[in-house]
Amino acid sequence: MNFRDALLVVLFFCASSLLSAEEIRVSLQLQPNQRDTFERIFQQFQVETGIKIVSVVETDLGYKRKVPLWLIERKDTPDVMFWSASQRLYLYAEKGLILPITELWDEQNYDELFSHVKTGVTLNGEVYAIPFAYYHWGLFFRKSMVEQFGGAPEDWESFIAVLTRMKKAGITPIGIGTRQNWPAAAWFDYINLRMNGLDFHLELLNGNVSFHDARVQNVLLEWKRLIDSQFYNEDHENYDWDGVLPFFYRNKMGFMLLGNFVASRWPVRDPLFEDIGFMPFPTINRGIPYYENAPTDVFMIPKSTTKVAEAKAFLRFMARADVQTTLNKDLGYLPPNREATVGEDRFIRDGAELISRAAGLAQYFDRDTPPAFDELATPLLADYISTGNIDALTEGLEAARITIFGLTPNPQDSQPVP
Structure with a gap:
């Protein structure tokens, strides 16, 4: 086999591998300059797991309009969705439209890392989302x-x-x-x-x-x-x-x-x-x-997804201290994971001090x-x-x-x- 034929074989197998790679769609509600930060994290996830992430990005109002369509009408629903803790999450959990992840939470001992924000993702004893960022x-x-x-x-x-x-x-x-x-x-x-x-x-x-x-x-x-x-x-x-x-x-x-x-x-x-x-x-x-x-941003899994294993792998990844450290440092937010490191930005440091002294946290009206x-x-x-x-x-x-x-x-x- 000459060099040209060998190269074609390598390219064929690389292409085949890419075509057969798992892929999940993740929705994001972002400020305009935040997308690159998430894309870098998503690329790291793909390198580690082989699962490609296709991001579905909307700004504030557009995203809020899409959520009912995705969850209730099940139109082109992503496999993992960005959302907010507390009542916004409970609304869809009560309707049975979000996958409970209590078993995952318990397996990973997340109470040790996230007990201070667990209330906002828990309804009737079931956990429904992973907190990955909050801000003061x-x-x-x-x-x-x-x-x-x-x-x-x-x-x-x-x-x-x-x-x-x-x-x-x-x-x-x-x-x-x-x-x-x-x-x-x-x-x-x-x-x-x-x-x-x-x-x-x-x-x-x-x-x-x-x-x-x-x-x-x-x-x-x-x-x-x-x-x-x-x-x-x-x-x-x-x-x-x-x-x-x-x-x-x-x-x-x-x-x-x-x-x-x-x-x-x-x-x-x-x-x-x-x-x-x-x-x-x-x-x-x-x-x-x-x-x-201190509004808390979370990732949740729609009940309708057929890629539960891949979606849970993504949630485990986003819960990690190193991932939350990197992501929130670039976003200018605070990492909920207790083992994560707060960024050096002075406003983030102010926020960390503010939240550490608080007797309790509200999510916002x-x-x-x-x-x-x-x-x-x-x-x-x-x-x-x-x-x-x-x-x-x-x-x-x-x-x-x-x-x-x-x-x-x-x-x-x-x-x-x-």
């Missing part, structure tokens, strides 16, 4: 600007005092973009967590407490102080969550309450990057421990409440920043609670709070 929330600000107005505040009254001084100086104290509504929910989440704690917060978001309750009304009153003082940008409904960043960069806005997904937008090669600071949401009720929002309630409630919260109308917000939220959770109205709930 807090207040971002320009350090040089805030120093001019008294420095980063730790408690609520000091925070309001700084905002007041900014307003008098002609600066918009709080920047927010609510075109997609959900950023407004962060303010409700944090004020409620700081005033009433995590257990009450989750009871409220699961329909077990009336929005007429005095504790909820007090939250709305504190939030109203910010609204009535005109601390938010008036045109917030015209901007996406990242649409106000140019104003922030130009010192026209003081604080932004965001998750560390904003790291994908920071101008890291610009000198102003070093001037961006981070702080926890300030204390309001000193008797309440610190609770933080739209993940801690059923999707049907979120769809009705979140636009009301965004509108509240414009109106400051407590009565309208309370009645709207309470009507949504009664409708979504199948409750009977209680006439006493509509009485004024004493």
Whole structure:
């Protein structure tokens, strides 16, 4: 056999091997600059296992529209799906559309590595997903600007005092973009967590407490102080969550309450990057421990897949400490695996410290409440920043609670709070 024939034989067998290689489709909900990070991890998985990954990528809203089609209508469903822990996961687990992975979880002793986030992937004793990333929330600000107005505040009254001084100086104290509504929910989440704690917060978001309750009304009153003082940008409904960043960069806005997904937008090669600071949401009720929002991203296996073994191999891979270390370092997130290493980025270090001191973690309003309630409630919260109308917000939220959770109205709930 001459060299040419030998080369053709080698190429034939290589091609045959590639054609016969196993392949799974994995869906991802990504920011535009995150795809390369995942593709590098997926390539490592293929090298180690021989299983090729075909990624199915969508941005935020497009992905959320696809999920029901994939899971309920089973149209072109991926073999593994990116999703969110807590209520978004439970919705499909309750319908029997996600494969339980409790046996895998127990075999791998994942309680030792993920017990702190297990609740968000467990329903009725069954585990349904692998947590692979989470990220912290807090207040971002320009350090040089805030120093001019008294420095980063730790408690609520000091925070309001700084905002007041900014307003008098002609600066918009709080920047927010609510075109997609959900950023407004962060303010409700944090004020409620700081005033009433995590257990009450989750009871409220699961329909077990009336929005007429005095504790909820007090939250709305504190939030109203910010609204009535005109601390938010008036045109917030015209901007996406990242649409106000140019104003922030130009010192026209003081604080932004965001998750560390904003790291994908920071101008890291610009000198102003070093001037961006981070702080926890300030204390309001000193008797309440610190609770933080830390939305958790997971991978789950649709019940309809025919490639269960390959999908489980992928989940085992994504649960590994080394994989989570590499992935989250590049994403700017935190690895849930306790044996993983946190990246050197200063905001990630801040987030790790924030979460380590937290007495408990919430997932975020739209993940801690059923999707049907979120769809009705979140636009009301965004509108509240414009109106400051407590009565309208309370009645709207309470009507949504009664409708979504199948409750009977209680006439006493509509009485004024004493």
